[in-house]
Amino acid sequence: MITRRSPVFLLAAAAVLVTAAHAVAQSCAMCGNSFGPDDTIHRAFSWSILFLMAAPYTIVGLIAAVVFVAYRRASGPRRGAVIDFRRGRRPAPATGPEGELP
Amino acid sequence: MDAGTFVMPRRPLRPAPPPAAPAPALSNTRLAMLILIGTESMLFAGLIGTFLVFRLAAPVWPPAGQARLPLAVTWANTLVLLASALPMTAALRAVRRDDQHALARALVVTALLGTLFLAVQGAEWVRLLHQGLTLASGTYGATFYVLIGCHAAHVLVAVAWLVATVLLAGLGRFTASRHAALEMCGIYWYFVCGLWVILFPLVYLT
Numbered sequence A: 001m002i003t004r005r006s007p008v009f010l011l012a013a014a015a016v017l018v019t020a021a022h023a024v025a026q027s028c029a030m031c032g033n034s035f036g037p038d039d040t041i042h043r044a045f046s047w048s049i050l051f052l053m054a055a056p057y058t059i060v061g062l063i064a065a066v067v068f069v070a071y072r073r074a075s076g077p078r079r080g081a082v083i084d085f086r087r088g089r090r091p092a093p094a095t096g097p098e099g100e101l102p
Numbered sequence B: 001m002d003a004g005t006f007v008m009p010r011r012p013l014r015p016a017p018p019p020a021a022p023a024p025a026l027s028n029t030r031l032a033m034l035i036l037i038g039t040e041s042m043l044f045a046g047l048i049g050t051f052l053v054f055r056l057a058a059p060v061w062p063p064a065g066q067a068r069l070p071l072a073v074t075w076a077n078t079l080v081l082l083a084s085a086l087p088m089t090a091a092l093r094a095v096r097r098d099d100q101h102a103l104a105r106a107l108v109v110t111a112l113l114g115t116l117f118l119a120v121q122g123a124e125w126v127r128l129l130h131q132g133l134t135l136a137s138g139t140y141g142a143t144f145y146v147l148i149g150c151h152a153a154h155v156l157v158a159v160a161w162l163v164a165t166v167l168l169a170g171l172g173r174f175t176a177s178r179h180a181a182l183e184m185c186g187i188y189w190y191f192v193c194g195l196w197v198i199l200f201p202l203v204y205l206t
Helices: A004-022 A039-072 B028-057 B071-083 B085-096 B100-130 B138-170 B180-205
Strands: none
Touching: A039 B028, B028 B138, B028 B180, B071 B085, B071 B100, B071 B180, B085 B100, B085 B180, B100 B138, B100 B180, B138 B180
16 A cells, blocks of 8 residues: 555665665674684584474474374264265256257 | 144244264364463473573583582482373373272372472472572573473473362362363373473483
8 A cells, every 4th residue: 555655665665775785794693604613602503593493393293293193083984985976966957758948 | 613624733943953063183172282382392492492502502511610410319300200191191091981089099199299390309409509500600500490490380380280180170070071171281291291301311411
């Protein structure tokens, strides 16, 4: 939705982007360039980041697996048995002896 | 109207009752408990990530001059907590066969074992504090008390939940067909026991 303030916002966003493009790249505390190749802090952050990356996928995957197994083990008709293909067919219209519709 | 005329009895027009909906494969309470455990797991994952940073970055762990964690007592305490999962399983089995006496007894044993775990943990904390290991005595003390303290807080909540469940079981609120609250309590108890299996080797044995 375009409002009166939209051009001002766009100009501000463009100004930020342009100035950011000219900023000198700096490394954060976690950047590999901040530490030596065999630095223990580097190794510690790497393992911690790997662990924290894997954790949400593992947890959500486990929850999904529990839900999946629960639905697979649920008693009742299986999906194949639930679908009644005969219901999809429409009966042919009744016709008279000459083929005309009633 | 003469007496020989047959009159149809008037029956009110009622819509046919809808067919009973099949029970969901995963009840809402179980789904809610799964989501709760998922969020709790993420909380502990964050704390473990913090611990890993400090643990792997330290050249010597535990740092020199810091009190050592009590291993033998904590091993015994671990066995106590893991053993408490057995009476919880017995309680769930008892409620499924409607054995109220066995249910109450198993729940009381579980609550007592959980309380014993907390008591031993608290006694060890007091000893460590007297030895100078506090929350402010460096990353070693801070990570230990935050991580293990967070687990102890969860065990405390679980024990309180168990006590409430014992009271409800005493009132006969759980039957073979209606015991969702007990089942959720059991799932939470298994969660705190399983969490300790990860935390104990990570914090005490590494």
